[in-house]
Amino acid sequence: MKAWFWHGARDLRLEETASRPLQRGEIRVAVAYCGICGSDLHEYADGPHSIPVTQPHPLSGRTAPLIIGHEFCGTVVEIAPDVTSIKPGARVTIEPEYRCGRCAHCLAGAYNLCVAMGFAGLMGDGGMAQEAVVPAYMAHELPDAVAFEQAAVAEPAAVALHAVRQSRLQAGDTCVIFGLGAIGQLLVMMARLQGAGKIIAVDVVPARLALARQLGAALALDARHEDVQAAVLAQTGGVGAPVSFEAAGSQATFDGALQVLRKGGEMVLVGLVPKVTLDSFDLVNRELRITSSVGYRDVYPDLLALIAAGKLDLSQVVTRTVALEQAVTDGFEAQLQSRDEIKILVQPQG
Ligand SMILES: [Zn+2]
Ligand SMILES: [Zn+2]
Secondary structure: OEEEEEEEOOEEEEEEOOOOOOOOOEEEEEEEEEEOOHHHHHHHHHOOOOOOOOOOOOOOOOOOOEEOOOEEEEEEEEEOOOOOOOOOOOEEEEOOEEOOOOOHHHHOOOHHHOOOOEEEOOOEOOOOEOEEEEEHHHEEEOOOOOOHHHHOOHHHHHHHHHHHHHOOOOOOOOEEEEOOOHHHHHHHHHHHHOOOOOEEEEEOOHHHHHHHHHHOOOEEEEOOOOOHHHHHHHHOOOOOEEEEEEOOOOHHHHHHHHHOEEEEEEEEEOOOOOOOOOOHHHHHHOOOEEEEOOOOOOOHHHHHHHHHOOOOOHHHHEEEEEEHHHHHHHHHHHHHHOOOOOEEEEEOOO
């Protein structure tokens, strides 16, 4: 089978590789779609960031070169003899978090905080391939009403839903979302479903602002031309927003997401900023709260139910679908070159 192996920065190789035998607890999935994530782009552009190159990941046992891609779905084609949770032929989407099942966090149910947490497709072999081998616990069977085109976006949608659940957002609350890549757009959708009042979305790319408006943002602000803080104050009776989400990963958006908050407000950090400076005087004086969110836990069943019920259409964030062979030229490179691209899906089966 063919798979994209990460060998190093700017060095993804489509290689023909033998299907490896399944080990205890594993399943083999014929991949229908695999999305390209912002974290994949980071690994491609100037990695490694999360990909293990010297020490094998404790749960996957893998180091680079490994198969990239963690946002995937497909059909189960084989199961190890001890697997009882899923059957061959099942249509599944993959929740790609490795978990040990034994540490204090896993035992408490917070498996996204597992001491050995990692992602298939970053810390072990993933799904940008014709076939993927993963632990069976990662598979969620799709209701008939959920198409693969939707299921392929479940992973980033899970990130957004978990982030909203980590926040103190109450029904009717105004919230401000900074950064309208895939995660930011999905945050708009999840905040709306969670009953947010006014959703204010902020970016610098017109196409992204237009999509956020379409997905339910009451106001979409171009930070290059508009005074975001003044606009949020005007929308909130002069006090500021109770909740903001930072999904861009820059110092400017980090600052912006704190500036728009009311006293006692909360910023949820979802974007990856290597290092930021923080006005701690302002933070303390206004009794602000900074929350962060990593991955997801316990959100896939709810997400799939929302899609099946027609309340959520994740295909709205997909801007392009490309064949496996073109994943780098028309996928990774296209996304790095155009900020109009939101979510690109790779389709490995012909
Ligand atoms: Zn992702
Ligand atoms: Zn654990």
